[in-house]
Amino acid sequence: MKFSPLVDALIQSLQCLPGVGPRSAQRMAFQLLERDRSGGAKLGSALQSAMSDVGHCGSCRTYTEETQCRICANPKRAQSGQLCVVESPADLLAIESAGQFDGRYFVLMGHLSPLDGIGPDEIGLDRLDQMLADGSWQEVILATNPTVEGEATAQYIADMARQHQVAISRIAHGVPVGGELEYVDGTTLALSFSGRQKL
Amino acid sequence: MKFSPLVDALIQSLQCLPGVGPRSAQRMAFQLLERDRSGGAKLGSALQSAMSDVGHCGSCRTYTEETQCRICANPKRAQSGQLCVVESPADLLAIESAGQFDGRYFVLMGHLSPLDGIGPDEIGLDRLDQMLADGSWQEVILATNPTVEGEATAQYIADMARQHQVAISRIAHGVPVGGELEYVDGTTLALSFSGRQKL
Structure with a gap:
């Protein structure tokens, strides 16, 4: 003492x-x-x-003390038919702050990591599969982190979603706005070239 | 939200x-x-x-939920008649961890700082004065920090304690053990010379 x-x-x-x-x-x-x-x-x-x-939202798995979070409870957010898959509630907040996306989310609360015993069921992919099966979604936007695990998780979800006739997309990776080309790493630069868009 | x-x-x-x-x-x-x-x-x-x-100890002013802290409540700690004045409970803990001192403490919970409105009463010097007046103390050891405010506070307490026939001492300042002379600042080195002891 x-x-x-x-x-x-x-x-x-x-x-x-x-x-x-x-x-x-x-x-x-x-x-x-x-x-x-x-x-x-x-x-x-x-x-x-x-x-x-505080528990998890019954639809998107983010943190909330209600049965549904305020985004899932908002009927306007389902109109676009877009579902954005993120790894964590902090990622969800970052996207919400950008103010660009008006669809709904699915929060994995982690990423696939077989060595740590985290498989598809641990990150709620069984529930995501059921959600996609009901046919009300037009597009799944994969916004997992650009890390090895995040990419593997995105790939796995893309394979799963293909069975449900939905468009599947991955957020763009490239040079961040305000960043200087000189200081951007090679992998990011390579991605910014392979993902270049016609003007 | x-x-x-x-x-x-x-x-x-x-x-x-x-x-x-x-x-x-x-x-x-x-x-x-x-x-x-x-x-x-x-x-x-x-x-x-x-x-x-959690309030303050009725004797030494450190944090405790009892009326007296465990050090003040221990009769053995009063035997030496030594009272060590420190600025904060963290300083008290540092001295206790050193295991050298077996007297009692008085915790100022700050230091004199007239510009911030912190005068003698705010750091409990009225109570310290009463304690010293009861004649049961042999020595007051001033262990305030070696800063401008700490030194001023020590000086003020020394002046106050002189009226009560107690020995007054200030902890030694000098080169810390394990420190290298090369990297010690000039003021500390000067203090280590002026405070040198005969072998």
Whole structure:
């Protein structure tokens, strides 16, 4: 026991946060105790209700405490017949922030990784298969990350979707806007050439 | 609203932690939701009980949920008649970890800083004055930080303690063990010369 039991328990529990070790946890605990008790108490209750009540959306698998998330519950989002497949809720948010896409999402909550025991069922591909089978989708847009696992997952989903008469597309990879050609890696440049579009 | 209300509230509340911005808060929230719900719930209850129950020790002012902290409550720690004055509970812990000192502490919870409105009463010097007046102390060891504010605070406390017939000492400043002379700054080297001891 370093301080009092409650303070020790707080410092210990704060270390469950990613990137927080004993020193940062101690600094966080003292900062909250000294300067922001109401913020700390609010964080405590937010944590407890989120941990117990937040589950997954019944349609797209993103995090929500309702049975359906607000995007899936919005009938306008189904009109385009487009379904965008992403790896995580953070990816979904990034695409929503861009404001370009108005269809619905399917969140894998990971990617295929057979060595870690993560197969098609673990990332919800059985449910995606059922969704595509109901015939209400025109296009599946694969927006998994451009990593080895992300590409393999996209490929697997493309093979699966081909059985359901839907268009299948992959988001474009190339030089990011604002980036300088000089500093872009070779693979990205090669993709930007192979994916060039007629003007 | 970016995600669902509970998830948004969690991401928002996490930003009261020092050094945590919107991105880190999002990463922490998803990490807890995905991989460590029990840890998150435990952190929630630890936060709530610490924020509501932890106060200050009636003698030394460090954090504790009891009326006295375990050091002040231990009669053996009063035997030496030594009182070590530190700026923060983290400093107290550092000295305790060194295992050298077996007296009691007085934690200022800050340092004198007139421009920020922090005067003697804000750092509990009125109570320290009362403690020293009861005549049970032989020595006051000033272990404030070697910064401008820390030195000024030490000087102020030394002046105050002189009225109470106690020995007053300041911890030694000099080259840290394991440090290389080559890389030690000039002020520290000067202090290590002026504070040299006979062998």
